[in-house]
Amino acid sequence: xxxxxxxxxxxxxxxxxxxxxxxxxxLLQQLADSMLKEDxxxxxxxxxxxxxxxxxxxxxxxxxxxxxxINLHSKYSLQNTEESLRHVDASFFLGKVCFLATxxxxxxxxxxxxxxxxxxxxxxxxxxxxxxxxxxxxxxxxAQRLVRxxxxxxxxxxxxxxxxxxxxxxxSEGPSxxxx
Amino acid sequence: MDSYDASExxxxxxxxxxxxxxxxxxxxxxxxxxxxxxxxxxxPTPPRRKIPHCSLLQEDVDLQKVAFLLHKQWTLYSLTPLYxxxxxxxxxxxxxxxxxxxxxxxxxxxVEVGEDFNIKVIFSTLLGIKGTQRDPEAFLVQGxxxxxxxxxxxxxxxxxxxxxxxxxxxxxxxxxxTTGACHYSWILSKSQLPSENxxxxxxWTGWFCCIFGDSLxxxxxxxxxxxxxxxxxxxxxNTAIIGTWFQKTFDCYFSPLAINAxxxxxxxxxxxxxxMDHYVATTEFLWSVPCSxxxxxxxxxxxxxxxxxxxxxxxxxxxxxxxxxVDLFMDCLYSxxxxxxxxxxxxxxxxxxxxxxxxxxxxxxxxxxxHKYLIGVLAYLTELAIFQIE
Numbered sequence: 001x002x003x004x005x006x007x008x009x010x011x012x013x014x015x016x017x018x019x020x021x022x023x024x025x026x027l028l029q030q031l032a033d034s035m036l037k038e039d040x041x042x043x044x045x046x047x048x049x050x051x052x053x054x055x056x057x058x059x060x061x062x063x064x065x066x067x068x069x070i071n072l073h074s075k076y077s078l079q080n081t082e083e084s085l086r087h088v089d090a091s092f093f094l095g096k097v098c099f100l101a102t103x104x105x106x107x108x109x110x111x112x113x114x115x116x117x118x119x120x121x122x123x124x125x126x127x128x129x130x131x132x133x134x135x136x137x138x139x140x141x142x143a144q145r146l147v148r149x150x151x152x153x154x155x156x157x158x159x160x161x162x163x164x165x166x167x168x169x170x171x172s173e174g175p176s177x178x179x180x
Numbered sequence: 181m182d183s184y185d186a187s188e189x190x191x192x193x194x195x196x197x198x199x200x201x202x203x204x205x206x207x208x209x210x211x212x213x214x215x216x217x218x219x220x221x222x223x224p225t226p227p228r229r230k231i232p233h234c235s236l237l238q239e240d241v242d243l244q245k246v247a248f249l250l251h252k253q254w255t256l257y258s259l260t261p262l263y264x265x266x267x268x269x270x271x272x273x274x275x276x277x278x279x280x281x282x283x284x285x286x287x288x289x290x291v292e293v294g295e296d297f298n299i300k301v302i303f304s305t306l307l308g309i310k311g312t313q314r315d316p317e318a319f320l321v322q323g324x325x326x327x328x329x330x331x332x333x334x335x336x337x338x339x340x341x342x343x344x345x346x347x348x349x350x351x352x353x354x355x356x357x358t359t360g361a362c363h364y365s366w367i368l369s370k371s372q373l374p375s376e377n378x379x380x381x382x383x384w385t386g387w388f389c390c391i392f393g394d395s396l397x398x399x400x401x402x403x404x405x406x407x408x409x410x411x412x413x414x415x416x417x418n419t420a421i422i423g424t425w426f427q428k429t430f431d432c433y434f435s436p437l438a439i440n441a442x443x444x445x446x447x448x449x450x451x452x453x454x455x456m457d458h459y460v461a462t463t464e465f466l467w468s469v470p471c472s473x474x475x476x477x478x479x480x481x482x483x484x485x486x487x488x489x490x491x492x493x494x495x496x497x498x499x500x501x502x503x504x505x506v507d508l509f510m511d512c513l514y515s516x517x518x519x520x521x522x523x524x525x526x527x528x529x530x531x532x533x534x535x536x537x538x539x540x541x542x543x544x545x546x547x548x549x550x551h552k553y554l555i556g557v558l559a560y561l562t563e564l565a566i567f568q569i570e
Contacts, residue, residue, distance in 0.1 A: 023527070073441075075510075076527035108542060109529055111441035 002053045005089040006096055009062035016154035017045040017061045018146065021052060021084055022069030023077045027102065027133045031069075034143035042156045044147065052084035064154040065096055067146065069133070070117055072103040072110045078117070085124065095162030096153050097126045100142070105132040127169040246306070249387070250551055254411035255419070256437040256544040258565035259388065261396070261404035262430040267317060270303040273429075277301045277321075280425045299323040299383060299418070306387060314397055315390045316405050323384035323418060384414030386422060391559040396566045408565040409558065410434065411546070437544045437565055441530040444540060447560065449506040451537040452484075452491045454553050459484035459536040461549065465513070466532035467525055478528065480517060484536055 018035070020028045025048070032046040045061060054060070066088065071077040081099075088097065099121045103110065121128035131142040153162040278301050306318040388407040390396075396406050412419045423434045439447075452463060462481045469476040494508050495501075514525045532541045538548045538557045548557055 073529060074527040075514075076524045079526065108438035108440045111445070111526075111530060113442050 002056075003087055003089050004052065004054070004063065004066070004092060006063070006092050011062050011154070014041075014156075015043045015045060015061060016040075016065075016150045016156060017047060017063050018065045018067065018150050019047045019049060019063045020067050020069060021049045021081070022071070023050055023074075023080050024069065024071055024102075024133075025050070027071075028069060031133055031139060031143060031146075034139050035147055038144055038147045040147050040151065042151060042154065044150070051080050052087035063096075065098065065146075065150045066092065067098050067100050069100045069102060070112075070120075072101055072112050072114070072117070073106070075111055078112055078120075082120070093124055093126055095126075095164075095166035097124065098146075098149065099124075099126060099128045100133075101128060101130050102133040104130050105135070125166075125170075127166070246551060246554065248385075249554070250548050252385075252413050253545055253547050254413050256439075256546060256561060256565070257410040257412065257423075257434045258437045258568040259408055259410045259426075260433045260569055261400050261406045261408075262426075262432050264403055265405040265430055267305060267319070270305070270319070274301050274303045276429070277303075277422065277425050281323075281421055284421050284424075299325060300380070301422070306389070310389070310391060312392060312394070315393055316407055318387060318389035318407070320385070320387040321422065322382055322386075323414065323422070324380040325383050384412070384418040384422070386410060386412040386414070386419065389558060389562070391555055391562045393562055393566060396569070408569055409437075409562045435568065437561075437568055439540055439542050439544060439564065441542065443564060444530050444533045444542060445510050446501075446506055447538075447540055448533040448535065449491065449509050450501055450556070450560065451533075451535040451553070452487045452509070453495065453501060454537050454550075454556070456484075456536055456550065456552075461534065461536045461539075463487040463535045464533075464539075465530065467528040468531045469528045477531075478523070478525070480513070480525075482513075487535075 020031060022028050028048045032048060035046055036044060038044075047060065047063070068081045068084065069077070070081050099117065101114070101117050104114065118128060129142065129145070132138050133142070149165065151157050152160050152165045155161065278299075281299055281301065300323070302322050302324065304320050304322070306320050310317065388410050390407045390409065393406055393408060396408060400406055426432060427434065448463075448465065461484070463484050464479060464481045467478045467480070469478060490512060491509060494505050494512070496505065511526075517523065517525050530542070533539065534547075537550045537553045538546060540546045546557075546561070548554055
């Protein structure tokens with residue numbers, strides 16, 4: 001199957017699965033480790049991928065949240081993300097996709113303007129998070145945040161759904177996007 | 181500038197007083213404050229820019245005067261507006277700065293290995309280095325060496341009336357070993373050798389300029405002089421001493437201006453777009469690959485005419501450069517490289533760009549090679565400096 005769909009598999013009991021997509025293996029691995037260290041009521045599964053489409057030979061559970069990790073230092077990661085976005089079904093974008101921009105701390109190394117990433121997130125109507133994944137403390141905080149988001153997207157938090165969360169996150173961004 | 185954002189951008193605690201107290205009308209700063217209050221970040225980069233043109237330089241500036249600015253490696257700093265600086269007091273400033281430098285050197289803080297020389301500082305204005313009439317005049321600070329005083333145990337012999345030679349600068353060294361065939365008279369004096377005939381070597385140069393700094397000029401009040409770009413050539417310790425004096429006297433702040441890869445690719449595109457009669461240097465890019473244990477450098481040199489041909493095929497709108505054209509130009513170079521070497525240059529970091537017009541390094545070092553586009557290059561750098569100040 002070349003396109004990821006959110007509801008084509010049955011959910012497993014008390015399990016939440018997140019898919020991290022990005023070209024930087026080391027960073028993704030570290031983020032995954034931080035996430036698994038968090039204590040969480042549901043069982044967490046973290047899948048890592050360099051790009052989509054995922055190989056169909058592997059038997060994997062239903063994916064609850066996709067996080068695209070874009071490294072602001074390299075244009076290649078942005079191109080990779082844009083390529084991968086084509087293989088995600090439109091219904092995923094109702095709160096189950098999120099963009100994570102890393103590397104904004106070192107301004108002199110950035111080759112992508114933040115504007116570009118903000119526009120990308122706006123086009124896909126998904127939240128954009130910033131985190132310097134190379135720094136331990138920020139990574140731990142971001143892992144905590146992603147775990148909470150994952151729980152909401154998997155439906156493990158009563159009363160809040162992924163779409164709810166999306167509209168909550170969107171309202172805090174404000175009307176700056178009209179300036180673009 | 182530190183653009184680290186936490187997951188939700190925290191509101192910056194900027195001035196709590198109302199913006200109307202500072203100026204009238206919606207200016208740049210007010211728009212900025214509004215956007216800060218909305219808890220968003222202001223994105224000032226325009227998606228299109230003008231290609232630098234050479235018109236202003238030829239009107240006002242004598243080529244010889246700016247020739248010394250070319251072909252030298254300058255380190256860039258951004259400078260906040262100077263308080264109560266006036267162009268008529270330049271001599272006064274020279275005097276004060278000289279005194280300060282002497283004091284610093286005597287304190288022993290600037291430890292320099294080598295001969296103990298004195299630096300004499302001269303301020304002068306550089307006419308014509310400006311974008312519009314509103315821009316303040318650029319001025320130059322040069323540190324010249326004074327020749328070391330000849331002192332040997334209290335008496336100095338200086339002048340000999342040797343037959344024939346009347347050039348006083350050659351006399352001093354012909355004293356020892358003269359035969360009795362010539363008249364000479366000893367003069368007891370402690371004066372230095374006359375330095376009018378010698379050229380003092382320029383040890384340190386720094387210049388301040390502002391090209392098209394309208395966005396900054398609008399926001400500051402009358403007492404401030406806006407010269408956001410500072411270029412220095414010389415030893416670091418001298419730059420530090422002179423910088424400290426400026427900071428103390430005019431209540432300003434220097435910070436080193438680093439150029440990120442995004443801006444370097446803009447510079448590459450704009451400078452390739454410049455029309456040149458003949459090319460003095462090849463167009464060269466340098467990338468740094470972050471791999472362990474040590475980083476790898478990839479250097480990519482293109483014949484300047486080929487680069488110009490590529491740019492012409494990409495460029496659509498005359499007189500303006502857009503973000504898409506810059507991206508397309510760089511993507512063409514990347515894909516060409518990938519086809520031959522299977523390396524994705526877009527995953528690496530652009531460190532250095534050098535063309536026939538100028539060359540720039542990400543650490544904030546720049547060398548300008550072509551006088552025609554001097555103003556254009558400085559305009560872009562001024563924009564970066566202003567962006568960093570804000």
